[in-house]
Amino acid sequence: MNAVWAIARRELMAMFASPIGWLCLVGFSLISGIFFALMTSEFSVMTAQAAYNPYTAESIDLGLWLIQPYFANTAILLLMLAPAVTMRVFSEDRRRGSFELLMAAPITSGQIVAGKYAGSVGFMTAMIAMTVPLVGFLYWVATPDTGLIACGYLATWLMGAAFIAVGLLTSALSENQIVALVTGFGALLVLWLLSTAESFIPGTGGTLIANISILSHIDELMKGLLHSRDVVYFISFIGVCLFATTQRIEALRWRA
């Protein structure tokens, strides 16, 4: 366990020591801040209009008009940035030879993957944590639904953790960080778009494929409905990706 913790800690520190880490952190905070400012401003205009229009006043809902769309936008932002967070995790180690240090140590490939994953998820958590002051602002000016916000954060965190797991796998597949970034982003985009499969493939096949999509399992959670099937989906999804990454590391040991 000490080894996993040591690898996770080093991974987290490496992100904070790298320009790409700061670029992700600042970029995420800045763009999500802009989203939040635009949405808040739009919501303020709608609230002002509602004073003169009783029909609009009935449909005004902070959760529906501000909190849910904000978390949905944050999710898309994470989809774009998660591969950038993970692209160097294995690729850089392999390129600069530091991977030998881990391979020669008395630890398993599973421990290496677990440590690297925990460190990357830690960094992603720090990214998401940057939005807390923004959401906290809502408590100052209104009375938001805490359950909805908690579910929004849980959904964003679970989705981010799933994105990181995919990124970790693509990073293990190539020594080149750019290749890892592009394949990671491509894989996440495909997993996102699978939710539209029902429109193209009729019947059970389409439903089955759509259910593999991350998006299909995030909608309900974003609305504040916590289903165990969605949580199980994310845990299974992450488990499959980490298992595949571990197998890839084992393959590197045997094919190298």
Next chain:
Amino acid sequence: MIHVQHLTKSYGDVRAIGDIGFAVDAGEVVGLLGPNGAGKTTTMRILCGCIGASSGTVTINGIDLNENPTAAKAHIGYLPERPPLYDEMSVGDFVAFSAAIQGVANVEESVANALQQVGLDGELGGTPIRDRIIARLSKGYRQRVGLAAALVHNPSILILDEPTSGLDPAQRKELRTLLASLAREGRRTVMVSTHILGEIEAVCDRVIVINNGALVAQDTIENLRPDASIVRLRVAQEAAALGEELEAIDGVASARAEADGWWTVSMNRDCRTEIAACAASHGLLELRRMDGLEDIYLRLIQETA
């Protein structure tokens, strides 16, 4: 100790090493020799568990590396040719990280010991070396940091792949002295590969020579010397009769003048004193015994090419 049997490694159709077998006893310092591409690094990486062998067995202190890799690897300290360092970390943090992944219980004490063993416990430019960022260190210091990381868990076996590669002569000498003391004081089993044969001769008890992925020889340098030794000499004066005079010495098998002005003398017993006395009368300038490690190595490689 290290015990290797029928070790083979193939990359697709290309065989990097084939059916290698050797043993290194506890406390022994062994040099692994071979030209570039001979399979030295592949052999060392297999011994450290970095890569798997296609077939064969490796036993580390009685533990099968295939069956129980984590237990076997705990006995090994490995320094690859390019030290596996995290440039953004400080020296102390990196060695502590290495200790943590090696499962060391008392990290702080082990780090201090390892840094002291490799001479990184002092200061550099007014800053303690352990606080310096690795990216800003010279190649010699980086090599030492890699060595400290390999030593931090006090392994009984040390495997070093070209540890002096890229170092200047002064750094090489320092590192050679360090390796010799690490082997002696720690009573460690050390396996070292290098292209600098003088280092092997100075440090190692025994050599293992591989070429084209096959084991060519394994013995002490003394035992690898041919029975009939060769000396080369150069004299100041033109001496047509020198050949006959040398061949008249009991123990000299043949003497011939080379195009480069040197004489090559084959002996069937050690009669260098008589040869020197004979050549001295013609103004002896230089006399070299041609069965140093370099000559042995070149002969073995040529024989198996």
